[in-house]
Amino acid sequence: MLVLGITGCASPKITPEGSTSIQRSAKLLDRPMYLRGDFSLWDAEDIYRLQPQGDGRYLVRARFMSPGKVYEFKIADEKWSEGYNCGYRFQGTLKIGQPLPVDCNTVYNYFSFAPDKKGWYAITLDYRDSRNPTVLVQRD
Template sequence: MNIIAKCLAVAGITLLASCSITPYTEQVKVDDRSEYLYLRGNFTWWDIEEHAKVERVEGQVYKAKVELIADGQPYEFKFADENWSLGANCGYYDKADQQVIIGKKSSANCNAKFEPFKFTPSVTAHYNFFIDFSDLNLPKVWIEQAPEENLIQQLVPKF
């Protein structure tokens, strides 16, 4: 191999290595997770979307609201940041926690790799997805059907 080919090979390897994403060696630690955490799932094509960014409810409880269609199929989801970072990649903790049911809290593992939660809505509606980080070792996830706002409330600005 001539010197130019060797240099190009080394440059290519260096470029590829610099493009890879390496998970953080330490967990993400930020007081306000609404700065970076999203609800991600097959309803967002696993992308981050502004409408699915979490908002702080109180303390370390966060929620995101999305509309789901009840077609009998389960939706898969996780709470995660843009880079699927350790400490901010929250899937189910144990197989028994995978299926989320309204009225029941499931335990989360925020160092998950592939463990998405599943939820099958019984009616087409908006749903609030919650995650509570009060116990950092075992955050809790639950879902509630969002109360429907009437059309007048939507059209009239709040004072």
């Protein structure tokens, strides 16, 4: 079961020199986020709702029962909304204990993960740095 709340707000900031820069700040998501993949028929199910960990990280547990099978998934809200549709930024093959950069404005960038053993896995979205969020898979 997971609950995820992330959002990045951008606001212009005038510097002393008069130029404009963008300043981003991480905030809690204003909506539930879900692990959505081939194992859930891409639906937003409560069992896969991300849970906030209180420090900018969000966690969900998933049971993968077919070792070697490539599971595909994303982290998204119920409507696949812009800014809440998170997939990989550069490449999407996840390995145990190796975080990957996330882009929350993707359409097709699904993460891929092939477990070597059946069992429970923890998937963490780390949003402490809203400009460079990551996703991490660990054996639970």
